[in-house]
């Protein structure tokens with residue numbers, strides 16, 4: 001049985017630490033060894049601080065995968081560039097993405113210190129951001145985020161590869177969005193609600209006929225040809241300061257195609273031509289694709 005990393009299907013909690021690294025040339029073998037100990041690093045924190053509900057995950061970037069491991073997850077591809085003339089999104093590959101989450105901020109800091117002690121000199125820290133719960137699970141736009149996320153055992157069905165040598169792993173897409181708060185706060189309540197496709201305070205989904213084609217919900221609620229919902233597990237949280245703030249968006253899925261199709265639909269590049277109007281008020285300043293292998297895969301150094 002392949003053990004999935006605890007951070008992939010983790011339940012929402014209060015704090016997050018997001019780290020993006022590049023691997024220094026020639027350090028691949030040492031990094032692979034450090035990653036083999038990553039599950040143990042997380043387990044130790046989980047058991048030492050049970051009140052913190054700690055979880056962790058490390059994901060390996062699409063571009064660096066072949067430098068670290070011999071066998072490659074079959075669907076791992078670079079972050080898709082926008083094919084839309086209406087919207088150009090950032091594509092910023094990183095080699096490693098680490099997500100630590102907990103209800104205690106000090107435990108997150110300790111996790112980061114322990115990780116850095118293992119990786120020092122072998123990687124370059126490119127980005128470090130902290131996520132936080134805002135009110136009752138709201139994004140900084142004021143709308144509840146995560147309502148339609150898969151729940152319970154369904155989280156694993158959506159997020160984890162079920163079979164084969166990559167079972168227990170997950171395809172991740174990460175985008176750091178910066179909101180234009182001034183612009184957003186100038187909108188009337190009804191304009192904000194039409195942009196999302198739900199009511200703000202009560203968080204009630206619009207009736208299908210009332211949802212504008214340009215609303216966020218309309219753009220991302222997709223079905224496959226056989227009528228199945230294309231689902232992803234979102235692990236996003238708000239981040240930022242009063243000067244710059246937004247959503248640290250994270251999608252975990254058993255296949256990258258659901259996220260890619262949603263992004264195409266948001267950008268208006270899937271043949272329907274409707275831009276998601278949420279993108280008038282927020283923009284992704286990063287975009288990177290990863291695979292978060294099972295703990296077993298990491299511990300075995302990628303031998304499958």
Ligand code: HEM
Pocket residue numbers: 139141143144145146147148149175177196198216217220221232247249251259262263266278282
């Ligand atoms: C700053 C960027 C974003 C913000 C503020 C945002 C916010 C929201 C909000 C408020 C909801 C409604 C509540 C819920 O079901 O969670 C929602 C739903 C959703 N969002 Fe986003 N979102 C963002 C980016 C994205 C991106 C990039 C994707 C995927 C490519 C995405 C996929 C989804 C999905 C699948 C749903 C559930 C739709 C449904 O089934 O009703 N979101 N988002």
